[in-house]
Amino acid sequence: MMITFGIKYKNLLPALLILISCTKSMAQESAGKFPLIPYPAKLVAGKGSFVITRNTNIIAAKQFSNEATELNQLMLKGLGKQLLPAKNAKSNVIKFIYSEALTAPEAYQLNITTRQVIITAKDPAGVFHAIETIRQLLPVSIEKGKVSKALVLPALTIEDHPAYEWRGMHLDVSRHFFSVAYLKKFIDRMALYKMNKLHLHLTDDQGWRIEIKKYPKLTEEGAWRMFNNQDSACMKKAKDNPDFIIDKEHIIQRDGKTLYGGFYTQQEMKGVVAYAAARHIDIIPEIDMPGHMMAAINSYPFLTCNGENSWGKLFTKPICPGNETTYEFAQNVFSEIMDIFPSKYIHIGGDEVDRTDWEKSDSCKALMAREGIKDLPALQSYFINRMEKFFNSKGRKLIGWDEIIEGGISPTAIIMYWRTWVPDAPVKAVKNGNTVIMTPGEPLYFDNQPDQYSIDKVYHFNPIPKVLNAEEAKSIIGAQANIWTEMIPSEKRADYMYMPRLTALAEMLWTNQPDRYNSYLKRLVQHYGRMDAMKINYRLPDLPDLLNEYVFTDEGSLSISKPLPTLTIRYTIDGSLPDAKSRELPTALSITNNELVRVAAFTPNGTRGDVYNLNYTKQYMLGPAKIGHTKPGLACKYYKKAFKETALMKNAKTDSTFTINTIEVPSTVKAPSFGITYKGYIDVPADGIYSFYLTCDDGGVLRIGNNITVNNDGNHSAQERSGQAALKMGAHPFKLDFIEGGGGFTLKLKYSLNGSAPQDIPAEWFKN
Structure with missing residues (x-):
């Protein structure tokens, strides 16, 4: 208008x-x-x-x-x-x-x-x-x-008043265990910011955390494990960061073995539920099935189709939907769960199920024939729908991860959407009549390493898919952030991962006004003092405008603005980690030789923030390549295969080729796992120090000339890495290797010149 x-x-x-x-x-x-x-x-x-x-x-x-x-x-x-x-x-x-x-x-x-x-x-x-x-x-x-x-x-x-009914946080206590005292701290912090749903992931392959009196071995045996590969990975990281030290209170000695674990008695959990209820927080228990049941199957092997309990290609063996004993077990477990948790919501999980053994099972084949079940996804839906009827008979509502819609689901089940790479899942659920809670991995998996963009992404997350009309949008009742704890072995590390991101989510779900972001940032600064008083090991604000790799031709310089006036920035140049006794960074640190500068911010009480490793390399200005006739765009090779690192593409068979003039994955790429090589020249219009910012999920390596400019390799969630190149005006060899391991991809490349704001690389710069 x-x-x-x-x-x-x-x-x-x-x-x-x-x-x-x-x-x-x-x-x-x-x-x-x-x-x-x-x-x-x-x-x-x-x-x-x-x-x-x-x-x-x-x-x-x-x-x-x-x-x-x-x-x-x-x-x-x-x-x-x-x-x-x-x-x-x-x-x-x-x-x-x-x-x-x-x-x-x-x-x-x-x-x-x-x-x-x-x-x-x-x-x-x-x-x-x-x-x-x-x-x-x-x-x-x-x-x-x-x-x-x-x-x-x-x-x-x-x-x-709140904009959304469901304002939730999820905590996985199976991979690493957290005490009753910590659960109450967690609840207090949620309450302070008006969150109202706590989803507890109580069981998984790595541990069963809630007492079930009818099946005592679930906690006698299933609550304890010898250290696994996730524990050892945390121990390795603990050498540089004490937040990764496994909480010793959850380690015991039994029969000459060192075991990790723990569980909540029913009485303890009833106390936690009452504590949360007094603060108007509803605790939703999750007992994950039919998959992720290794901790239970170890003690009760009758739950599988063949008595085996092992890892398949991707996931562990599930329980068997073809046996009546499976339903007897599940109903007995959930009956006790309902006695502990008065919430009208019960979460059954239902994600990441390896159905291979079901296809071989005589009992599953007989059930499918008897019930007219056409395929294995529909067999899983039979299990979920049958459990939902049991829940409903007890006055409860079933919640499941979004995989449960694949084989057909009743419209009364509640869907929790997490698979970012299946964007139509919440839309299909809404069209089916289901209520939906949004928990997409990007940006609401708070176990993903936070960075300078995390708070912005959470604050501006819109729970409503754009394709839904106003009436359909009413089926989206809110959102929650999920904290999976494979790499979160301590209470301090948990604090770091969700604070202050929780505050951004809380405001988004309460107000639904993204235009208040600048105001929110100012208010957040004043909340750090309250978090200090509450002894929250929150993540300190990012040190602004830092790169991973720097180059200079004559002399480099490092200066950092303090994000909070109370912080002190300290540094080392001998490779050691900065500590509270390290030298304070001057207004401008002059750098004349190749140097690794490690910097970190410290609070007045000595708490250290993230350590930034800044590599400085002295480099001559790279001259342009001598090239003949070129065409617009970059020449690309596409590989339909999973790679753990970009170097493995070197000897792989090329499935197809194409030309593209922007750094993106074209819509023709359909493989769940793949690799792409973008190759040609980047024709820069002026001499200068060019900074490049490469965001990848999973991995990528950028080369300009003969040098690695940005190394963001490996399988990981979306993260940005950055680097520089000193370039003279003209065309320079350009190569970007990108891999996607499965589960949704992100690929972005931006540049800046001599410290300007990052922006997209113009299409006309690319030639081949």
């Missing part, structure tokens, strides 16, 4: 622009004064403040007695005393008022004046969210339990 201004109204335009500008400035000012995450739907600043003292009273509607207890626990930490209940106090009082008018679930109003604090809500969750807002408005010292004579709240009015 075009808006035109006639003569009568055109003079209003400058005033309108000024009003918009002032509104934005006021919003930014409010964000600075009230650093709340997630930011409320509506906040109006008042005048003055309300002072909470030991004489302040509390009045709570009877529906909110539990929330009054939660507020008093907060006051006990801050004042050393709980607030006194009253009936008719009109000043120096905090009131919880019930209102039918607030119809949105979890909504609340918070009105703070100089005389009183009034929290209005219809449901207890709304009152609790208001209390967490108050917690964020109180001084950071309250997190340390530092007692004061008075606590001051700024005067304001807030009207608030």
